[in-house]
Amino acid sequence: METTIIDYGTKIKKDSLAYNLHSWSAQGGLNPKVITKAEGIYFWDADGKKYFDMSSQLVNMNIGHGHRKVVDAIKEQAEKMAFMGPAYAFDVKSEAARKIVEVAPDNMGKVFFTNAGAEANENAIKIARMFTGKYKIFSRYRSYHGASYGAANLTGEKRRFPSEPGIPGFVKFFDPYLYRAPIPFKDEKEATKYYITQLREQIIFEGPDKVAAIFLETVTGSNGIIIPPEGYLKGIRDLCDEFNIVMVCDEVMAGWGRTGEWFAVNHWDVNPDLITFAKGATCGYIPLGGVIVSSKIADFFDENTMWCGLTYSGHPIGCATAVATIEVYKEEKLMENSKKVGSVLGKILETLKTKHKCVGDVRYIGLFSGIELVKDKTTKEPLVPHGNDPEKIMKNILGMLSSEGFATYSHDNILIVAPPLTITEDELKEAMEIMDKVLDYVDNMISV
Incomplete structure:
Protein backbone atom coordinates (compact mmCIF):
# COMPACT_ATOMS: atom_id res chain seq x y z
CA MET A 1 0.00 0.00 0.00
CA GLU A 2 2.83 2.42 0.93
CA THR A 3 4.60 1.65 -2.35
CA THR A 4 1.39 2.39 -4.23
CA ILE A 5 1.04 5.80 -2.51
CA ILE A 6 4.67 6.69 -3.26
CA ASP A 7 4.33 5.60 -6.89
CA TYR A 8 1.14 7.66 -7.16
CA GLY A 9 2.95 10.67 -5.67
CA THR A 10 5.79 10.27 -8.15
CA LYS A 11 3.30 10.31 -11.04
CA ILE A 12 1.57 13.42 -9.70
CA LYS A 13 4.88 15.28 -9.42
CA LYS A 14 6.00 14.13 -12.86
CA ASP A 15 2.74 15.28 -14.46
CA SER A 16 2.79 18.55 -12.54
CA LEU A 17 6.27 19.40 -13.80
CA ALA A 18 5.31 18.31 -17.32
CA TYR A 19 2.01 20.18 -17.63
CA ASN A 20 1.69 22.88 -14.92
CA LEU A 21 3.31 26.30 -14.90
CA HIS A 22 4.14 27.09 -11.27
CA SER A 23 3.79 30.63 -9.90
CA TRP A 24 6.74 33.00 -9.43
CA SER A 25 9.33 30.40 -10.43
CA ALA A 26 11.81 29.41 -13.08
CA GLN A 27 10.36 26.05 -13.99
CA GLY A 28 13.51 24.01 -14.56
CA GLY A 29 14.67 23.41 -11.01
CA LEU A 30 11.34 22.87 -9.27
CA ASN A 31 10.66 19.98 -6.91
CA PRO A 32 7.12 20.55 -5.58
CA GLY A 64 -8.38 25.48 8.61
CA HIS A 65 -8.67 22.62 6.17
CA GLY A 66 -11.69 20.39 5.66
CA HIS A 67 -14.28 22.22 7.77
CA ARG A 68 -17.41 20.10 7.51
CA LYS A 69 -19.94 22.93 7.64
CA VAL A 70 -18.37 24.73 4.70
CA VAL A 71 -17.86 21.55 2.68
CA ASP A 72 -21.53 20.64 3.20
CA ALA A 73 -22.64 24.14 2.13
CA ILE A 74 -20.68 23.77 -1.11
CA LYS A 75 -22.24 20.36 -1.83
CA GLU A 76 -25.74 21.57 -1.04
CA GLN A 77 -25.44 24.62 -3.27
CA ALA A 78 -23.91 22.64 -6.14
CA GLU A 79 -26.89 20.31 -6.06
CA LYS A 80 -29.42 23.13 -5.73
CA MET A 81 -28.08 25.62 -8.29
CA ALA A 82 -24.47 25.48 -9.40
CA PHE A 83 -24.51 28.69 -11.43
CA MET A 84 -26.67 31.69 -12.17
CA GLY A 85 -25.68 34.82 -14.07
CA PRO A 86 -24.81 38.03 -12.20
CA ALA A 87 -27.91 39.92 -13.42
CA TYR A 88 -30.20 37.72 -11.31
CA ALA A 89 -31.05 37.90 -7.63
CA PHE A 90 -30.94 34.69 -5.63
CA ASP A 91 -30.82 33.69 -1.99
CA VAL A 92 -27.16 33.05 -1.20
CA LYS A 93 -25.93 36.04 -3.20
CA SER A 94 -28.24 38.38 -1.29
CA GLU A 95 -27.45 36.70 2.04
CA ALA A 96 -23.69 36.79 1.52
CA ALA A 97 -23.74 40.49 0.65
CA ARG A 98 -25.94 41.29 3.65
CA LYS A 99 -23.73 39.34 6.06
CA ILE A 100 -20.61 41.05 4.73
CA VAL A 101 -22.08 44.54 5.05
CA GLU A 102 -23.26 43.72 8.57
CA VAL A 103 -19.72 42.98 9.79
CA ALA A 104 -18.05 45.77 7.79
CA PRO A 105 -17.52 49.33 9.11
CA ASP A 106 -20.84 51.08 9.61
CA ASN A 107 -20.50 53.43 6.62
CA MET A 108 -20.50 50.53 4.16
CA GLY A 109 -23.53 49.93 1.94
CA LYS A 110 -23.18 47.33 -0.80
CA VAL A 111 -20.90 44.61 -2.22
CA PHE A 112 -19.68 43.93 -5.75
CA PHE A 113 -18.48 40.32 -5.95
CA THR A 114 -15.39 39.21 -7.86
CA ASN A 115 -13.48 35.94 -8.13
CA ALA A 116 -10.41 36.91 -6.12
CA GLY A 117 -8.39 39.72 -4.55
CA ALA A 118 -6.68 40.93 -7.71
CA GLU A 119 -10.04 41.34 -9.44
CA ALA A 120 -11.38 43.11 -6.36
CA ASN A 121 -8.58 45.67 -6.63
CA GLU A 122 -9.02 45.99 -10.40
CA ASN A 123 -12.67 46.90 -9.90
CA ALA A 124 -11.93 49.19 -6.96
CA ILE A 125 -9.65 51.19 -9.26
CA LYS A 126 -12.48 51.56 -11.76
CA ILE A 127 -15.06 52.44 -9.09
CA ALA A 128 -12.80 55.13 -7.62
CA ARG A 129 -12.19 56.65 -11.05
CA MET A 130 -15.87 56.58 -11.98
CA PHE A 131 -16.94 58.09 -8.67
CA THR A 132 -14.41 60.93 -8.63
CA GLY A 133 -13.96 61.58 -12.34
CA LYS A 134 -10.21 61.60 -11.67
CA TYR A 135 -7.59 59.11 -12.82
CA LYS A 136 -4.41 59.02 -10.71
CA ILE A 137 -4.09 56.17 -8.23
CA PHE A 138 -1.67 56.32 -5.28
CA SER A 139 -0.30 53.14 -3.69
CA ARG A 140 2.74 52.24 -1.63
CA TYR A 141 6.09 50.75 -2.60
CA ARG A 142 5.92 48.01 0.01
CA SER A 143 2.68 46.51 -1.20
CA TYR A 144 1.20 43.64 -3.13
CA HIS A 145 -2.29 44.02 -4.60
CA GLY A 146 -2.38 41.21 -7.16
CA ALA A 147 -0.77 40.03 -10.39
CA SER A 148 -3.40 40.91 -13.00
CA TYR A 149 -2.43 43.93 -15.08
CA GLY A 150 -4.15 46.72 -13.15
CA ALA A 151 -3.48 45.14 -9.76
CA ALA A 152 0.16 44.62 -10.72
CA ASN A 153 0.47 48.32 -11.59
CA LEU A 154 -1.07 49.05 -8.20
CA THR A 155 1.52 46.79 -6.54
CA GLY A 156 4.67 48.51 -5.32
CA GLU A 157 7.20 45.68 -4.97
CA LYS A 158 9.13 43.84 -7.67
CA ARG A 159 6.26 41.62 -8.78
CA ARG A 160 4.98 44.65 -10.71
CA PHE A 161 8.05 44.77 -12.98
CA PRO A 162 6.83 42.29 -15.67
CA SER A 163 3.76 44.54 -16.14
CA GLU A 164 5.87 47.60 -16.86
CA PRO A 165 5.88 49.91 -18.75
CA GLY A 166 2.52 50.12 -17.10
CA ILE A 167 -0.78 51.94 -17.16
CA PRO A 168 -0.54 55.74 -16.91
CA GLY A 169 -1.65 57.36 -13.68
CA PHE A 170 -0.21 55.03 -11.03
CA VAL A 171 1.88 56.85 -8.42
CA LYS A 172 3.91 55.23 -5.62
CA PHE A 173 4.72 56.58 -2.17
CA PHE A 174 6.65 55.24 0.83
CA ASP A 175 4.86 53.77 3.81
CA PRO A 176 5.95 54.08 7.45
CA TYR A 177 8.26 51.11 7.99
CA LEU A 178 9.53 52.28 11.36
CA TYR A 179 12.10 49.52 11.88
CA ARG A 180 13.94 50.79 8.80
CA ALA A 181 12.88 54.43 8.85
CA PRO A 182 15.53 56.89 7.59
CA ILE A 183 14.90 59.14 10.58
CA PRO A 184 15.11 58.11 14.28
CA PHE A 185 11.60 59.18 15.25
CA LYS A 186 11.02 59.68 18.97
CA ASP A 187 7.60 58.00 18.79
CA GLU A 188 4.88 56.79 16.42
CA LYS A 189 3.07 60.14 16.37
CA GLU A 190 6.17 61.92 15.12
CA ALA A 191 6.60 59.27 12.40
CA THR A 192 2.97 59.63 11.36
CA LYS A 193 3.30 63.39 11.07
CA TYR A 194 6.37 63.02 8.86
CA TYR A 195 4.85 60.47 6.47
CA ILE A 196 1.47 62.18 6.20
CA THR A 197 3.16 65.55 5.55
CA GLN A 198 5.28 63.95 2.83
CA LEU A 199 2.25 62.32 1.24
CA ARG A 200 0.26 65.57 1.33
CA GLU A 201 3.06 67.35 -0.49
CA GLN A 202 3.20 64.58 -3.09
CA ILE A 203 -0.55 64.84 -3.69
CA ILE A 204 -0.20 68.58 -4.25
CA PHE A 205 2.64 68.05 -6.74
CA GLU A 206 0.63 65.38 -8.59
CA GLY A 207 -2.46 67.61 -8.67
CA PRO A 208 -5.28 66.96 -6.20
CA ASP A 209 -7.79 67.47 -9.02
CA LYS A 210 -6.30 64.41 -10.72
CA VAL A 211 -5.95 61.98 -7.78
CA ALA A 212 -8.84 59.50 -7.59
CA ALA A 213 -7.74 57.12 -4.84
CA ILE A 214 -5.18 56.16 -2.25
CA PHE A 215 -4.83 52.37 -1.91
CA LEU A 216 -3.16 50.75 1.07
CA GLU A 217 -3.03 47.35 2.65
CA THR A 218 -4.42 48.20 6.09
CA VAL A 219 -1.65 46.03 7.52
CA THR A 220 1.01 45.38 4.90
CA GLY A 221 0.98 41.62 4.33
CA SER A 222 3.53 39.69 2.32
CA ASN A 223 5.95 42.62 2.32
CA GLY A 224 6.65 42.25 6.01
CA ILE A 225 3.57 42.55 8.27
CA ILE A 226 4.07 46.31 8.62
CA ILE A 227 1.56 47.72 11.11
CA PRO A 228 0.56 51.39 10.72
CA PRO A 229 1.78 53.71 13.48
CA GLU A 230 -0.56 55.63 15.75
CA GLY A 231 -2.70 58.09 13.83
CA TYR A 232 -1.50 57.07 10.37
CA LEU A 233 -4.77 55.71 8.99
CA LYS A 234 -6.66 58.71 10.36
CA GLY A 235 -4.09 60.92 8.63
CA ILE A 236 -4.79 59.14 5.33
CA ARG A 237 -8.52 59.56 5.93
CA ASP A 238 -8.07 63.30 6.56
CA LEU A 239 -6.06 63.74 3.35
CA CYS A 240 -8.73 61.91 1.38
CA ASP A 241 -11.44 64.13 2.86
CA GLU A 242 -9.42 67.29 2.20
CA PHE A 243 -8.80 66.53 -1.47
CA ASN A 244 -11.91 64.49 -2.39
CA ILE A 245 -9.90 61.27 -2.78
CA VAL A 246 -11.30 57.77 -2.30
CA MET A 247 -9.60 55.86 0.54
CA VAL A 248 -9.30 52.17 -0.34
CA CYS A 249 -8.26 49.59 2.26
CA ASP A 250 -7.02 46.35 0.73
CA GLU A 251 -8.10 43.77 3.32
CA VAL A 252 -7.58 40.75 1.08
CA MET A 253 -5.03 39.32 3.51
CA ALA A 254 -5.62 41.33 6.70
CA GLY A 255 -9.40 40.93 6.80
CA TRP A 256 -11.67 38.22 8.17
CA GLY A 257 -10.26 37.88 11.68
CA ARG A 258 -6.61 37.66 10.73
CA THR A 259 -5.79 40.59 13.04
CA GLY A 260 -8.50 39.77 15.61
CA GLU A 261 -11.19 41.97 14.02
CA TRP A 262 -13.53 41.36 11.11
CA PHE A 263 -11.46 43.91 9.21
CA ALA A 264 -8.09 45.26 10.30
CA VAL A 265 -9.21 48.87 9.85
CA ASN A 266 -11.50 48.40 12.87
CA HIS A 267 -8.43 48.58 15.13
CA TRP A 268 -7.98 52.25 14.25
CA ASP A 269 -11.62 53.42 14.15
CA VAL A 270 -11.38 54.71 10.58
CA ASN A 271 -13.97 54.28 7.85
CA PRO A 272 -12.56 53.86 4.33
CA ASP A 273 -14.64 54.45 1.21
CA LEU A 274 -13.89 51.05 -0.31
CA ILE A 275 -12.68 47.75 1.16
CA THR A 276 -11.37 45.00 -1.09
CA PHE A 277 -11.53 41.44 0.22
CA ALA A 278 -11.05 37.79 -0.76
CA LYS A 279 -9.01 35.01 0.94
CA GLY A 280 -10.71 34.62 4.35
CA ALA A 281 -14.18 35.27 2.93
CA THR A 282 -14.27 31.64 1.81
CA CYS A 283 -10.88 30.47 3.13
CA GLY A 284 -9.91 29.08 -0.25
CA TYR A 285 -12.65 26.47 -0.33
CA ILE A 286 -14.06 28.26 -3.40
CA PRO A 287 -12.62 31.39 -5.07
CA LEU A 288 -14.49 34.58 -4.10
CA GLY A 289 -13.55 38.22 -3.61
CA GLY A 290 -15.24 41.57 -3.74
CA VAL A 291 -15.39 45.28 -3.16
CA ILE A 292 -17.41 46.67 -0.27
CA VAL A 293 -18.50 50.21 -1.15
CA SER A 294 -19.64 52.98 1.17
CA SER A 295 -23.30 53.97 1.18
CA LYS A 296 -22.28 57.26 -0.43
CA ILE A 297 -20.63 55.51 -3.37
CA ALA A 298 -23.47 52.98 -3.61
CA ASP A 299 -25.93 55.90 -3.90
CA PHE A 300 -23.82 57.44 -6.68
CA PHE A 301 -24.40 54.37 -8.82
CA ASP A 302 -28.16 54.65 -8.44
CA GLU A 303 -28.01 57.31 -11.15
CA ASN A 304 -24.69 56.49 -12.82
CA THR A 305 -23.80 53.27 -14.64
CA MET A 306 -21.27 51.12 -12.85
CA TRP A 307 -19.08 49.80 -15.65
CA CYS A 308 -17.97 46.66 -13.80
CA GLY A 309 -18.95 43.13 -14.68
CA LEU A 310 -17.73 39.54 -14.52
CA THR A 311 -19.31 36.32 -15.74
CA TYR A 312 -18.81 34.77 -12.30
CA SER A 313 -19.62 37.80 -10.15
CA GLY A 314 -21.70 36.57 -7.24
CA HIS A 315 -21.18 32.91 -8.13
CA PRO A 316 -23.75 30.86 -6.19
CA ILE A 317 -21.28 28.33 -4.82
CA GLY A 318 -18.86 31.07 -3.82
CA CYS A 319 -21.61 33.03 -2.07
CA ALA A 320 -22.91 29.92 -0.28
CA THR A 321 -19.36 29.26 0.89
CA ALA A 322 -19.03 32.81 2.20
CA VAL A 323 -22.31 32.52 4.13
CA ALA A 324 -21.16 29.29 5.79
CA THR A 325 -17.68 30.67 6.48
CA ILE A 326 -19.03 33.80 8.18
CA GLU A 327 -21.22 31.57 10.34
CA VAL A 328 -18.16 29.51 11.32
CA TYR A 329 -16.30 32.67 12.37
CA LYS A 330 -19.21 33.58 14.65
CA GLU A 331 -20.09 30.13 16.00
CA GLU A 332 -16.50 29.20 16.81
Missing part, protein backbone atom coordinates in the same frame (compact mmCIF):
# COMPACT_ATOMS: atom_id res chain seq x y z
CA LYS A 33 5.84 18.56 -2.63
CA VAL A 34 2.96 16.28 -3.49
CA ILE A 35 0.16 16.85 -0.98
CA THR A 36 -2.39 14.10 -0.42
CA LYS A 37 -4.40 15.20 2.61
CA ALA A 38 -5.28 18.31 4.65
CA GLU A 39 -7.24 18.61 7.88
CA GLY A 40 -7.50 21.36 10.47
CA ILE A 41 -4.17 23.17 10.82
CA TYR A 42 -2.20 20.33 9.18
CA PHE A 43 -1.49 18.81 5.79
CA TRP A 44 0.38 15.68 4.68
CA ASP A 45 2.63 14.88 1.74
CA ALA A 46 2.79 11.72 -0.35
CA ASP A 47 5.44 10.29 1.97
CA GLY A 48 3.06 10.63 4.91
CA LYS A 49 4.94 13.57 6.47
CA LYS A 50 2.76 15.92 8.51
CA TYR A 51 3.16 19.70 8.44
CA PHE A 52 1.88 22.55 10.57
CA ASP A 53 0.28 24.96 8.09
CA MET A 54 1.84 28.04 9.68
CA SER A 55 1.02 30.42 6.86
CA SER A 56 -2.56 29.21 6.35
CA GLN A 57 -1.37 28.37 2.84
CA LEU A 58 -1.40 31.90 1.33
CA VAL A 59 -2.84 33.47 4.51
CA ASN A 60 -6.31 32.40 3.45
CA MET A 61 -7.16 29.14 5.25
CA ASN A 62 -8.44 30.99 8.32
CA ILE A 63 -10.87 28.25 9.37
CA LYS A 333 -15.59 32.68 18.08
CA LEU A 334 -12.57 32.87 15.80
CA MET A 335 -12.14 36.63 16.21
CA GLU A 336 -11.71 36.03 19.92
CA ASN A 337 -9.35 33.12 19.33
CA SER A 338 -7.26 35.21 16.97
CA LYS A 339 -6.80 37.79 19.73
CA LYS A 340 -6.27 35.26 22.52
CA VAL A 341 -3.81 32.95 20.75
CA GLY A 342 -2.34 35.96 18.97
CA SER A 343 -1.29 37.39 22.32
CA VAL A 344 0.53 34.11 23.05
CA LEU A 345 2.19 34.31 19.64
CA GLY A 346 3.33 37.86 20.40
CA LYS A 347 5.00 36.75 23.64
CA ILE A 348 6.74 33.87 21.87
CA LEU A 349 7.99 36.20 19.13
CA GLU A 350 9.35 38.70 21.65
CA THR A 351 11.19 35.83 23.36
CA LEU A 352 12.69 34.76 20.04
CA LYS A 353 13.76 38.35 19.37
CA THR A 354 15.57 38.51 22.69
CA LYS A 355 17.14 35.06 22.37
CA HIS A 356 18.32 35.02 18.76
CA LYS A 357 20.90 37.40 17.36
CA CYS A 358 19.55 36.79 13.85
CA VAL A 359 16.14 38.26 14.75
CA GLY A 360 16.17 42.01 14.20
CA ASP A 361 12.48 42.69 14.62
CA VAL A 362 9.16 40.93 15.15
CA ARG A 363 5.80 42.41 14.21
CA TYR A 364 2.43 40.93 15.09
CA ILE A 365 -1.26 41.71 15.36
CA GLY A 366 -3.72 38.90 16.02
CA LEU A 367 -2.43 35.83 14.19
CA PHE A 368 -0.63 37.91 11.57
CA SER A 369 3.10 38.17 12.16
CA GLY A 370 6.55 38.39 10.67
CA ILE A 371 10.09 37.66 11.86
CA GLU A 372 12.70 39.93 10.27
CA LEU A 373 16.12 38.31 10.01
CA VAL A 374 19.36 40.30 10.12
CA LYS A 375 23.10 39.73 9.98
CA ASP A 376 23.67 42.31 12.71
CA LYS A 377 21.14 43.67 15.22
CA THR A 378 23.04 46.91 15.71
CA THR A 379 23.40 47.89 12.05
CA LYS A 380 20.14 46.15 11.07
CA GLU A 381 21.85 44.75 7.98
CA PRO A 382 19.28 42.37 6.49
CA LEU A 383 20.10 38.69 6.20
CA VAL A 384 19.48 39.02 2.46
CA PRO A 385 19.26 42.29 0.51
CA HIS A 386 15.96 43.53 -0.86
CA GLY A 387 15.00 41.53 -3.94
CA ASN A 388 18.31 39.68 -4.10
CA ASP A 389 19.16 36.30 -2.58
CA PRO A 390 21.58 34.62 -5.01
CA GLU A 391 22.79 32.13 -2.40
CA LYS A 392 19.18 31.13 -1.68
CA ILE A 393 19.64 31.66 2.04
CA MET A 394 15.94 32.20 2.75
CA LYS A 395 15.00 29.21 0.60
CA ASN A 396 17.34 27.07 2.67
CA ILE A 397 15.84 28.35 5.93
CA LEU A 398 12.35 27.56 4.64
CA GLY A 399 13.62 24.11 3.68
CA MET A 400 14.87 23.51 7.21
CA LEU A 401 11.55 24.60 8.67
CA SER A 402 9.71 22.35 6.24
CA SER A 403 11.93 19.37 7.04
CA GLU A 404 10.87 19.79 10.69
CA GLY A 405 7.19 20.00 9.72
CA PHE A 406 6.71 23.81 9.78
CA ALA A 407 5.31 25.08 6.47
CA THR A 408 5.39 28.79 5.67
CA TYR A 409 6.86 31.26 3.20
CA SER A 410 9.10 34.30 3.24
CA HIS A 411 9.54 37.65 1.53
CA ASP A 412 13.04 39.06 1.32
CA ASN A 413 14.46 38.54 4.84
CA ILE A 414 11.10 38.12 6.59
CA LEU A 415 9.49 34.85 7.69
CA ILE A 416 5.68 34.91 7.75
CA VAL A 417 3.88 33.29 10.70
CA ALA A 418 0.11 33.32 10.18
CA PRO A 419 -1.53 30.03 11.19
CA PRO A 420 -5.25 29.22 10.85
CA LEU A 421 -7.42 31.08 13.36
CA THR A 422 -8.52 27.71 14.73
CA ILE A 423 -5.08 26.95 16.19
CA THR A 424 -4.87 26.26 19.92
CA GLU A 425 -2.24 27.60 22.32
CA ASP A 426 -0.66 24.15 22.67
CA GLU A 427 -0.49 23.64 18.91
CA LEU A 428 1.04 27.08 18.46
CA LYS A 429 3.68 26.45 21.12
CA GLU A 430 4.61 23.09 19.58
CA ALA A 431 4.99 24.65 16.13
CA MET A 432 7.02 27.61 17.39
CA GLU A 433 9.49 25.23 19.06
CA ILE A 434 10.44 24.26 15.51
CA MET A 435 10.96 27.92 14.61
CA ASP A 436 13.16 28.36 17.70
CA LYS A 437 15.27 25.35 16.68
CA VAL A 438 15.79 26.61 13.13
CA LEU A 439 16.67 30.12 14.32
CA ASP A 440 19.47 28.51 16.38
CA TYR A 441 20.91 27.35 13.08
CA VAL A 442 20.60 30.83 11.56
CA ASP A 443 22.40 32.29 14.61
CA ASN A 444 25.28 29.90 14.00
CA MET A 445 25.27 30.68 10.29
CA ILE A 446 25.75 34.45 10.78
CA SER A 447 28.50 33.80 13.35
CA VAL A 448 30.71 32.06 10.80
